[in-house]
């Protein structure tokens with residue numbers, strides 16, 4: 001009882017000093033610069049912006065467990081958005097929409113084993129984009145262009161702030177190196193992603209992760225997938241994931257059986273696929289706070305946010 005009385009002001013004090021720390025406004029200004037430049041890039045490249053959804057009967061099942069975040073409403077269970085993956089695919093059914101993007105809040109109630117990774121928040125913002133009739137090569141080139149565009153813009157608009165925060169302006173990259181997950185793992189062991197991230201000073205692509213049923217399987221090499229992760233260098237780790245999407249009914253059923261997905265929840269989505277109406281798409285999404293963290297060279301992603309969202313930890317605001 002006594003500890004509880006003493007603990008409360010301590011937590012409050014910690015939260016108040018977190019939200020009034022001197023470094024915060026500069027970090028937020030960089031983050032604002034990222035979002036502004038990304039909007040400009042998307043506009044120049046002709047992508048249409050969709051507004052985000054926070055609730056849906058279907059959301060990304062993810063390939064790792066999180067605490068359930070769903071609520072009952074209108075005779076259904078509605079999940080808070082973990083990613084807008086299915087909605088991107090469905091929105092592109094419109095014959096006159098070919099490319100879209102969304103600044104999308106994602107809620108993923110991670111377990112506390114991810115509290116100290118420096119990369120996980122239990123709610124964050126993802127910029128998700130998707131193209132009809134494009135492949136992985138197109139999306140990877142697009143993201144490389146986006147990063148150089150955003151970095152060049154920040155160098156131009158906020159040079160003094162960048163020098164103050166990271167001691168140097170942002171680099172503009174040549175083509176990023178590409179690795180296959182299985183090869184890197186064979187060479188570097190189970191911690192391959194982070195080891196390679198620490199070794200490099202350029203972002204790199206990691207192909208072929210075991211992920212969800214919506215990633216297209218390579219029919220020439222079953223068990224491998226047309227997906228890609230962007231990994232930030234200097235030990236900052238994964239910052240984007242994407243894929244060519246599965247849109248064929250039979251293959252979706254097969255993959256859902258393999259991943260153990262709940263087909264009942266996805267029955268209407270499957271019906272669209274069965275009718276042959278799911279378009280062929282490819283896309284990706286990057287974490288805004290993760291890009292900000294990389295640019296500002298912050299060890300803990302909670303130092304990007306005003307209000308801490310550390311997995312498994314109570315936050316009072």
Ligand code: ASN
Pocket residue numbers: 060062082083084085126128129241242243283284285286
């Ligand atoms: N946004 C990711 C994608 O487009 C999915 C995710 O965040 N899990 O593949």
